[in-house]
Amino acid sequence: MNKELVERLLPGLTHDISYYEELYPKRNLGDGAIVTRYAPSPTGFVHLGNLFMLSIARKMARQTNGIVYMRIEDTDQERLVENGISKIIEAVKQFGFTFDEGPINEEEEVGSYGPYIQSKRKEIYQTYAKELLLKGLAYPDFTTKEELDMIRSEQEKSKRRIGYYGKWARSRFLSEEEIIKKLDEGKPYIIRLRNNGDFNNKIVVMDAIRGKLELPEDDIDQVLIKNDGLPTYHFAHVIDDHLMHTTHVIRGDEWLSSLPIHVNLFKILGFELPIYAHFSPLNKKDGETIRKLSKRKDPELAVSYYHEMGIPSEALMLYLATVTNSNFEEWYLAHENEDIDNFTMSFNKVGISGTIFDMEKLLSISKNILSKITALEMYDKTLEWARKYDKEFANVLEKNQDLAVKTFNIERNSVKPRKDFAMFSEVKQGIYYMFEELFKNENYEWQKINDINEIKNILDVYLNKYYDEKDSEEEWFNKMKKMCDELGYASNMKEYKQNPEKFKGNVADVSTVIRVALTTKSKTPNLYDIMQILGLETIKKRFALVNE
RNA sequence: GGUCUGUUGGUGAAGGGGUUAAACACGCGCGCCUCUCAAGCUCGUAUACACGGGUUCAAAUCCCGUACAGACUACCA
Numbered sequence: 001m002n003k004e005l006v007e008r009l010l011p012g013l014t015h016d017i018s019y020y021e022e023l024y025p026k027r028n029l030g031d032g033a034i035v036t037r038y039a040p041s042p043t044g045f046v047h048l049g050n051l052f053m054l055s056i057a058r059k060m061a062r063q064t065n066g067i068v069y070m071r072i073e074d075t076d077q078e079r080l081v082e083n084g085i086s087k088i089i090e091a092v093k094q095f096g097f098t099f100d101e102g103p104i105n106e107e108e109e110v111g112s113y114g115p116y117i118q119s120k121r122k123e124i125y126q127t128y129a130k131e132l133l134l135k136g137l138a139y140p141d142f143t144t145k146e147e148l149d150m151i152r153s154e155q156e157k158s159k160r161r162i163g164y165y166g167k168w169a170r171s172r173f174l175s176e177e178e179i180i181k182k183l184d185e186g187k188p189y190i191i192r193l194r195n196n197g198d199f200n201n202k203i204v205v206m207d208a209i210r211g212k213l214e215l216p217e218d219d220i221d222q223v224l225i226k227n228d229g230l231p232t233y234h235f236a237h238v239i240d241d242h243l244m245h246t247t248h249v250i251r252g253d254e255w256l257s258s259l260p261i262h263v264n265l266f267k268i269l270g271f272e273l274p275i276y277a278h279f280s281p282l283n284k285k286d287g288e289t290i291r292k293l294s295k296r297k298d299p300e301l302a303v304s305y306y307h308e309m310g311i312p313s314e315a316l317m318l319y320l321a322t323v324t325n326s327n328f329e330e331w332y333l334a335h336e337n338e339d340i341d342n343f344t345m346s347f348n349k350v351g352i353s354g355t356i357f358d359m360e361k362l363l364s365i366s367k368n369i370l371s372k373i374t375a376l377e378m379y380d381k382t383l384e385w386a387r388k389y390d391k392e393f394a395n396v397l398e399k400n401q402d403l404a405v406k407t408f409n410i411e412r413n414s415v416k417p418r419k420d421f422a423m424f425s426e427v428k429q430g431i432y433y434m435f436e437e438l439f440k441n442e443n444y445e446w447q448k449i450n451d452i453n454e455i456k457n458i459l460d461v462y463l464n465k466y467y468d469e470k471d472s473e474e475e476w477f478n479k480m481k482k483m484c485d486e487l488g489y490a491s492n493m494k495e496y497k498q499n500p501e502k503f504k505g506n507v508a509d510v511s512t513v514i515r516v517a518l519t520t521k522s523k524t525p526n527l528y529d530i531m532q533i534l535g536l537e538t539i540k541k542r543f544a545l546v547n548e
Numbered sequence: 549g550g551u552c553u554g555u556u557g558g559u560g561a562a563g564g565g566g567u568u569a570a571a572c573a574c575g576c577g578c579g580c581c582u583c584u585c586a587a588g589c590u591c592g593u594a595u596a597c598a599c600g601g602g603u604u605c606a607a608a609u610c611c612c613g614u615a616c617a618g619a620c621u622a623c624c625a
Contacts, residue, residue, distance in 0.1 A: 041625055076624050145623085161550055162621065190623050199551095216551065226623040233625050257552050257620035280554080283618080291618065322573085326562060329573060351561075353554050354618070361560060361574050371587085411587080420586050447584085480583075493582075511583040523585035 005176055006133045008183060009140050009191070010126045010225070017131050020124055024113050024243045033066035036248045037241070038099070041073045042084025045302040046091035048357065049252070049282050049293045054097060055320045056279065057250045059345050061100070066247070070102030071240060072117040075230045085117070091303050095313040113244045118236050125231040128239050128269065129191050129224050137268060138224060140189040141171035142182050165195065169221040191225035197264055205263060208248065208277040208347035218260035234261050242271040249274045252281040254292070277347050280354040282323070293357065301357070310385040310424025315366035322365070325349045363422040371419040375409035382408075385424035393428045396437045403533065407434045410529040418525060433519040434533065441545035445522040448509045458513050459543045461487065469536050473528045484510050517546045 007013075027035060038054045040046070061068035070092075072085055081087070085106050101111025109116050132138035143151075148164070155162045172194055174182075182189070201217040224235040231239070241249060256278050266273045282293045284301070293301055306316055318340070322329045325345045335342065370378065379401065386394035397404050408431075411418040421427055432438040449455060466479040481491035489510050490496030490503040500506075515527050518539065524530060531539060 039625095043625080073625065079624065141623090148622090156549075159549070163550095188623095192623095210553080213552085220621095223623050228623080230623090232623070237625095252619090253553070254619050254625090259552090278553090281619090323560075329561085330571090333573080353561095355560070358560050358574075364574055367586095414587090416588055418586050477583075506583090508583050515584065521585090525585075527583065 001133050001136055001139070002176065003134065005179065006130055009133060009189070010130045013123060013127050013130055015123070015127055017127055020127065020243060024245070027067065027245045029067070030065055032064050034060045034064040034248050035067045035069075035244070035246050036061050036250050037069050037071050037244070037246055038102075039071045039073050039251075040088050041076065041079070042081055042088060043076070043079040044081050044084070044087075045304060046088055047293060048301045048303060048306075051092075051095060051303055051316070052282055052320050052324070053250065053252065053279065054092065055317060056324055056345075058097060059321075059324075060248065060250065060347075062341065063344055067100045069111060069113070069244065070099045070116060071244070072103060073233065073236065074117060074119045075226075075233065075236055077119070077228060077230065094307055095303065095316065118240070119230065121236075121240070122229055122231075124243070125236060125239055126225060126229065129231075129235070132193070132224070132268070133191065137194050138191050139172050139174065139194055140179055141169075141192045141221075141223075142174075142187045142189045143171055161199070163220045164192070165199075165220045172221060188227050190223050190227050192221040192223055193265070193268070195219050195221050195264065197260075203260060203263055205259060205273075205276065208275050209350045210278060210352055213256075213259070215260045215263075218264040220261070222261055222265075234258065234265060238262060238265040238269060238271065241274055242266070242269070246274050248277055250277045250279065252292075253278040254281065277350075279324075279350065280352055283354040283356045292354070308389060308425075310382075310389070310427075311362065311366050311422070312369055312381065312424075315362060315369050315422075318365050318369070319362045321345075322361070323351075323355045326351055366422040367419045370421050371412070371417040375405045375412055378408040378412075379405045382424050382427050386428075389425070390428065393438075396435050399437075400435055403434060404431075406533045407431050410525045410533075420525075433521065433524075434530070436538070439520075439542075441520070441542075444516050444520050444546070446516055447512050447522050448505055449513050455513055455517070456547060458483075458487065458510060459517055459546060462514060463540065463543055467531075467536075467539070469532070476528050476531075480511060481507055518542050 027033075029035070036057045038050075038057050040050055058068045060066070070088075072088070074080055074084070083106070085103055089103065089105065101109075101113060102116045103109040115121055129138060133140075143164075151164070151168055151170075152162055154160075155168065160168075169192070171192070195218065197217040197219040199216050199219045202214050203217050205213045205215065207213050222234055223232050225231055237249075240246075259276065259278075263273060283291060284293050303316075306313075318332070321340060321343070322332070325343075326349050328343060328345070331343050332340070373381075379397070382404075383394060383397045386397060420430060428438075446455065449458070462480075462483055466483045468475075468479070471479065484491040484507045487510070488504045490500075490506040493506060493508065496503055496506040511527055512522060515524055515530075516522055518527075518530065518534065534542075
């Protein structure tokens with residue numbers, strides 16, 4: 001196609017492709033270094049599936065001393081969401097992710113292969129499209145939406161393969177005169193690839209995860225540049241990953257069927273094909289069907305949800321790693337104290353059938369993590385969460401740091417610590433009774449001993465005759481047993497089990513009375529520790545409240 | 549309709565022709581321990597390799613069909 005006409009189709013371009021080829025030279029990295037990207041669209045909140053891809057990309061780049069960059073794919077102007085980029089950056093930051101290159105806020109970015117926002121790369125794409133036009137490998141298409149619909153329905157009727165290809169691609173036969181005439185009339189147009197591919201040919205691509213893939217060659221005259229001057233995903237992907245020298249394209253398997261388009265474009269443009277790694281995305285069980293996690297249908301899987309629930313980001317990362325590499329979990333169990341970064345992930349250990357997201361497993365991982373951190377860390381993290389989602393609780397925690405830390409420390413510093421919290425949002429429910437501000441003398445969960453006079457009697461005898469703050473745990477329990485003997489309860493559980501009818505109850509029943517009197521709950525951590533932390537004055541007060 | 553991908557127990561999954569191997573983790577259940585709970589420990593979770601053919605002395609594992617599920621089939625990504 002002649003130069004003048006091409007410049008009329010894509011006006012205002014000041015460079016040619018050699019300029020860009022020189023502007024973005026090959027990266028100087030070691031052997032085996034993986035350059036990969038996280039390429040989200042700013043079309044809403046960040047989704048667990050996005051985070052999944054990101055964790056993989058980042059891990060692969062890190063373990064090969066490579067580069068992971070973020071590229072914003074905002075070529076669909078209609079679906080853009082306000083502050084979309086900031087939302088992504090924010091969400092990703094919450095999980096401790098950083099990038100070697102890419103946008104750092106709506107305005108600024110780091111890295112020398114930018115811009116990293118596709119809408120700012122318009123001229124680049126157009127320059128390459130211009131090159132294809134000049135070579136006769138692309139052409140303008142004035143076909144309207146209605147005309148395309150007609151072509152489609154014709155194809156459907158005659159049971160042909162659907163798409164803009166071969167003889168159906170009418171605009172590829174337009175003469176330059178006809179093009180000029182339509183331009184003069186001011187008709188809108190797009191730029192399409194003049195594809196010489198043959199659908200009956202097979203192409204073979206090696207996928208890092210799936211191995212050998214045999215696919216039909218693409219023969220559709222793909223849209224390169226849309227009516228608004230921006231490229232389609234396909235064209236932008238090929239240009240960007242070439243210029244940014246991406247070595248590995250890590251993405252969801254929803255792209256598998258458009259792989260022939262990409263391979264074709266790489267070939268036509270003369271670019272080196274990157275290595276593709278197609279992951280099965282996270283799925284969800286929706287009633288009886290299993291489907292890919294979706295932004296529209298699963299808003300509860302926005303990563304902000306995990307933040308709100310107070311699931312620590314480490315747990316989410318660990319879970320995602322478990323799902324990603326089949327041998328990770330085993331490695332982790334054997335190397336609990338090591339940094340996750342010491343695990344070497346490999347593409348061939350990645351599962352190819354879609355994983356169903358398993359909340360229970362996530363929570364179990366989370367429980368383990370929270371049981372292993374120190375009481376002070378637990379306090380800090382709970383407070384950080386509460387400041388955002390439960391102001392009342394945050395205030396109480398701030399006023400009573402010492403008390404809170406002591407509480408978190410109950411049964412924590414052992415080889416087999418308590419595991420009762422998976423989420424920060426459950427903490428308050430578990431320990432509120434330790435704080436005067438939150439304790440309420442109602443809803444006592446009395447168990448076997450529920451006669452109020454007997455309860456009062458036990459509390460009375462215990463406080464006046466047996467409880468001594470200075471006792472060790474052993475002494476404390478011995479006294480509890482002594483009281484049981486005095487009041488007609490079994491102090492020895494084995495004896496009680498053999499002859500339950502000989503006693504009014506047993507030491508468990510009696511200590512439950514004290515437990516409930518102090519906390520209103522029948523299930524709590526170690527009672528001795530709770531009593532030590534509450535202190536004699538509070539104990540007296542709580543016992544008195546039972547009398548009311 | 550076409551193209552592609554997948555299918556191991558209640559769940560996530562390991563394994564990729566061969567001694568009755570179906571690991572491991574989560575969940576659930578019995579029990580033990582125990583002042584309750586959590587944790588920990590025993591044991592268990594009945595017929596788990598979609599179905600039908602084929603290749604082979606031998607198949608969850610290789611091949612072909614069928615069924616089912618998912619993805620793509622846009623001037624969305």
